[in-house]
Amino acid sequence: MSAHSHEIEEGLSFQPRFDASGLVTVVATDVATGDVLMVAHMNDEALRKTIATGEAWYFSRSRKALWRKGETSGQTQRVVEMRTDCDQDAVWIRVEQIGAACHTGRRSCFYRKVEEEGGGAKLVFVDADRLFDPGAVYKT
Numbered sequence: 001m002s003a004h005s006h007e008i009e010e011g012l013s014f015q016p017r018f019d020a021s022g023l024v025t026v027v028a029t030d031v032a033t034g035d036v037l038m039v040a041h042m043n044d045e046a047l048r049k050t051i052a053t054g055e056a057w058y059f060s061r062s063r064k065a066l067w068r069k070g071e072t073s074g075q076t077q078r079v080v081e082m083r084t085d086c087d088q089d090a091v092w093i094r095v096e097q098i099g100a101a102c103h104t105g106r107r108s109c110f111y112r113k114v115e116e117e118g119g120g121a122k123l124v125f126v127d128a129d130r131l132f133d134p135g136a137v138y139k140t
Helices: 003-010 044-053 134-138
Strands: 024-030 036-042 057-060 065-068 077-084 090-097 112-117 120-125
Touching: 036 044, 036 057, 036 090, 044 057, 044 065, 044 077
Parallel strands: 024 090
Antiparallel strands: 024 036, 057 065, 077 090, 112 120
């Protein structure tokens, strides 16, 4: 193990390892239930804003823009705890989710289960009730 990897894996300095696009993957879970709510990305600015404000900020790869969770929908995330993995290339945030985490209006982005079907796979809805109408909220 090199001195650098030892510092990354065992040290106390937060040194997030961003990918070639300048992003780090973030997993958000509900602090009360442990449910996985969403997987998203943060750039350096989003990460700094999240740490400074205690609110979840992300970077949208499709829009190429910084956004605060809930700025349009009101479905906010208050960060209770932030962790990084062993090689600091992923972040886990435990949040108090207000309303729905998913842009589809559902509590979690993980509302479909994969099941085996005839040697292949199919999706089945689980925990798929909508908490809000995305068409009305996002004016689509």
